[in-house]
Amino acid sequence: MLTKRIIPCLDVKEGRVVKGIQFVGLRDAGDPVELARVYDKEGADELVFLDISASHEGRETMVDVVRQVAAELAIPFTVGGGINKLEDMKRVLRAGADKVSMNTAAVLRPELIREGADYFGTQCMVVAIDAKWEEETGSWRVYTHGGRTATEWDAVEWALKAQEMGAGEILLTSMDADGSKDGFDISLTKAIGNAVTIPVIASGGAGSSDDFLDVFNDASADAALAASIFHYKETSLTHVKEYLKQNGVAIR
Amino acid sequence: MIGIIDYGMGNLYSVSKALERLGYDYFVSEEEEELSKATGLLLPGVGSFRDAMAILNETGLKAFIDKEVARGKPLLGICLGMQLLFEESNENGFAEGFSFLPGKVKKFPGQDSSGTSYKVPHMGWNKLDIKKPESFLMNEVGDEHVYFVHSYYVDTEDRDVLIASADYAEEVPAVVGKGNVFGTQFHPEKSSHAGLTILRNYAQYVERNDA
Numbered sequence: 028m029l030t031k032r033i034i035p036c037l038d039v040k041e042g043r044v045v046k047g048i049q050f051v052g053l054r055d056a057g058d059p060v061e062l063a064r065v066y067d068k069e070g071a072d073e074l075v076f077l078d079i080s081a082s083h084e085g086r087e088t089m090v091d092v093v094r095q096v097a098a099e100l101a102i103p104f105t106v107g108g109g110i111n112k113l114e115d116m117k118r119v120l121r122a123g124a125d126k127v128s129m130n131t132a133a134v135l136r137p138e139l140i141r142e143g144a145d146y147f148g149t150q151c152m153v154v155a156i157d158a159k160w161e162e163e164t165g166s167w168r169v170y171t172h173g174g175r176t177a178t179e180w181d182a183v184e185w186a187l188k189a190q191e192m193g194a195g196e197i198l199l200t201s202m203d204a205d206g207s208k209d210g211f212d213i214s215l216t217k218a219i220g221n222a223v224t225i226p227v228i229a230s231g232g233a234g235s236s237d238d239f240l241d242v243f244n245d246a247s248a249d250a251a252l253a254a255s256i257f258h259y260k261e262t263s264l265t266h267v268k269e270y271l272k273q274n275g276v277a278i279r
Numbered sequence: 280m281i282g283i284i285d286y287g288m289g290n291l292y293s294v295s296k297a298l299e300r301l302g303y304d305y306f307v308s309e310e311e312e313e314l315s316k317a318t319g320l321l322l323p324g325v326g327s328f329r330d331a332m333a334i335l336n337e338t339g340l341k342a343f344i345d346k347e348v349a350r351g352k353p354l355l356g357i358c359l360g361m362q363l364l365f366e367e368s369n370e371n372g373f374a375e376g377f378s379f380l381p382g383k384v385k386k387f388p389g390q391d392s393s394g395t396s397y398k399v400p401h402m403g404w405n406k407l408d409i410k411k412p413e414s415f416l417m418n419e420v421g422d423e424h425v426y427f428v429h430s431y432y433v434d435t436e437d438r439d440v441l442i443a444s445a446d447y448a449e450e451v452p453a454v455v456g457k458g459n460v461f462g463t464q465f466h467p468e469k470s471s472h473a474g475l476t477i478l479r480n481y482a483q484y485v486e487r488n489d490a
Contacts, residue, residue, distance in 0.1 A: 028446060029403045030424060067471075072404055098296040103426055103469045123292045125428070125469060148326050150400050150428045195400055195428075224389060226402050249398065279404040279424040 030277045031243045032072035032250035033264060034228060035257045037062060039108075040079045042088030060095045066257070067100050069264040072279055074100075075128065075198070075252060078108035090122050097123020105153055107198075116143050120151060128153040128198055131171040134178055134185070137192050144193025152196070153228075154189040158182035158215055159202040167215055174202050186219045197227045198252065204232030208256070211238055216246035228252050236262060236270040243276050281305040281485055282317025286340055288331050289323035294357065297468035297475060303482040311343045319485030320344065320352060324359030328368035328384060328431070331359055332376060341377070348379060353459045353488055355481050361455065361462025362433060370431050379460040382435030382452075391448040400430040405445040407453055407473065414442045416454055416461060416480050423473035425453065425465040432464070459488075 038045050043057040063074055074096075078089040086109050093106055106119045107128030116127045133140050133154050143152050157174050158167040167182035180188075186197050199219050201212030209232055216229040226249035229242045233253035242248045257264055272278045281298060283291055285307050298305045305321075308314050322344070324331050335341040348354050356364045363376045368384035376384070387399045404424040409417055420443075427445065433452045435441070443454040445464075454477065455462045461481065467474035 029401065029405050029427075032403050094292070097293045099300075101297060101469060101471050101475050103428070103466075120290065121292065123290060123296070125290070125466075146326075149430065150402065151325070196402065224396065224398060225400070226398050249403065 028277050029249075030072070030279045031248070031271070032228075033070075033239065033267060033278075034073045034075055034250055034252040035066045035071050035264065036075040036077060036230070036252050036254045038077050038079050038254070039089060039092060041082070041085040042080075042092055045079065059092050060099060063096050063100055063104070066264060067102055070268050070279070071102060071264055073102060073250070074104040076104060076106050077128075078106065080109070090118055093119050093122040093124050105198075107153070107155055112139070113142050113146060116147065116151075120147060126151050126153045126196070128155045130155040130157065133189065134169065134171050134180065137188060140189060140192035140194055144195070149193045149195035152194050153198050154186075154194040154196075155198040155200065156182060156185060156189070156219075157200045157202055160215070167218070170202060182215070183218055183222045186223050190223045190225050194225060196225055197223060198230060199227055200230040201232060205230075207232050208234030210234060211242035211246065211248070211251065213241060213246045216242060216248050220247050220249075226250065234261070236267045239267055239271060240274050240276065243271070280317055281319045281321055281482060282314045283307045283321045283323065284314060284340065284344070285309045286331070286334050286338060288334065288359065289325045289357075291323055293466075294321065294323060294468040294478075297478055298482060301475060301479050301482060303479075303486075309338070309340070311339065314343065315347065318352070318489040319481070320347060320354045322354060322356040322360035322363065324357065324363060326359060328359065328362055328370040328376070329372055329374040331363060332374045335363075344377065348377075348460060351459055353481070353485050354379075354461065356460075356462035358429065358464065358466055361464050362431060364455070364460055364462050365433055365435070368431065380435070380440050380455060380457055380462075381437045382433045382440070384431050385434050386431050387447070387449065397448050400428055401432070401447045401451065402428045405447060405451075405453075407443045407445060409443045410438075411442045414454075414456060415484050416442055416456065416477050418476070418480050420473050420476050420480075423471075425463075425467070425470035425473050427451075427453075427465045429464060
């Protein structure tokens with residue numbers, strides 16, 4: 028049986044991890060490679076690096092980071108941020124990343140997913156969706172540009188479209204839950220998970236081990252992604268995985 | 280020394296670096312002359328079966344690999360590279376493989392025998408069910424998890440080639456082998472302890488073979 032995946036996410040800017048990560052004994056808490064190594068040791072099933080660099084130099088630095096992580100770690104990882112064309116995908120995948128994640132660029136031009144899938148296979152294509160509940164329509168709307176721009180897309184419709192275009196996985200962030208620490212968005216995750224046949228990674232809202240248990244048991248998420256809960260040592264990956272195991276979730 | 284076959288399909292960097300970390304010599308090449316000097320070959324692969332076979336046929340690497348395997352040189356196929364070792368696939372249209380091992384490559388139906396649907400691709404960590412613990416590839420490997428990512432799997436009736444499998448609605452061949460031809464459906468270089476151990480076991484086998 029396939030196990031549920033726990034995925035820490037690292038925001039990287041100009042080659043440095045942003046958001047002060049609190050690990051004791053790290054020589055350099057801003058070094059993405061060193062943090063990746065720590066998370067690997069703690070049992071991370073995968074890693075996601077989100078490149079939030081604004082400059083061309085920053086993006087180039089990210090490729091070096093990807094190369095170093097691939098050279099040192101034996102777990103899969105995804106790179107998102109700045110993937111706007113096939114060339115961008117080639118750059119990070121050839122540097123050793125296993126998957127690329129697209130968000131705004133895919134909404135603006137869904138053919139980008141197809142181009143990547145034709146070239147690298149659907150398993151390399153992750154489509155990241157930022158969704159927010161809309162009371163008036165009683166549905167979730169897709170946002171782009173880091174949550175600043177509302178689109179015409181309904182989240183379920185867009186997830187289906189992304190799958191049709193060749194996405195191999197959906198990285199679903201609930202804008203309502205994100206930062207709340209009140210748990211993952213169960214209804215959103217369920218709605219998307221029921222609609223698509225590809226794996227769904229739930230993101231946004233993780234505050235405790237119970238939140239992970241809920242999103243796997245109640246929303247059938249295939250994986251759960253979290254950042255600050257691990258970075259700020261509110262709980263550890265090891266603890267979350269142990270707790271899930273005790274509660275009957277299939278965990279590596 | 281292991282020769283990694285570069286035919287433009289696959290992530291050669293990660294597997295090269297894994298061999299390097301394990302302390303084994305390797306080189307990456309697309310040249311027959313150079314690859315013929317290798318004492319063991321590694322066939323990576325990401326992408327579609329048909330495209331991969333088309334390139335291998337066009338470049339003459341197919342004939343070269345056939346010849347080397349017939350001479351007894353060890354070959355390890357990874358992911359798509361493992362699937363190519365079998366007879367045929369219908370991924371993006373019919374294509375013939377190397378036929379070193381008996382079996383056909385099929386798409387996961389996405390629905391089990393009771394009609395319950397499941398996710399395709401088979402993506403994530405799944406447990407190895409070791410069928411042949413005596414195989415050198417399984418040396419120091421337990422019932423550990425390895426990382427899979429694929430939408431097609433090998434359907435084979437020859438139990439003899441099955442070294443380890445994983446359960447995902449179907450019995451998914453995970454580690455296969457016969458004679459001097461081996462394969463892993465998962466990426467050993469991305470599969471933590473078990474994956475690296477299998478890679479090391481292959482590298483050691485190649486070294487022993489050389490002695």
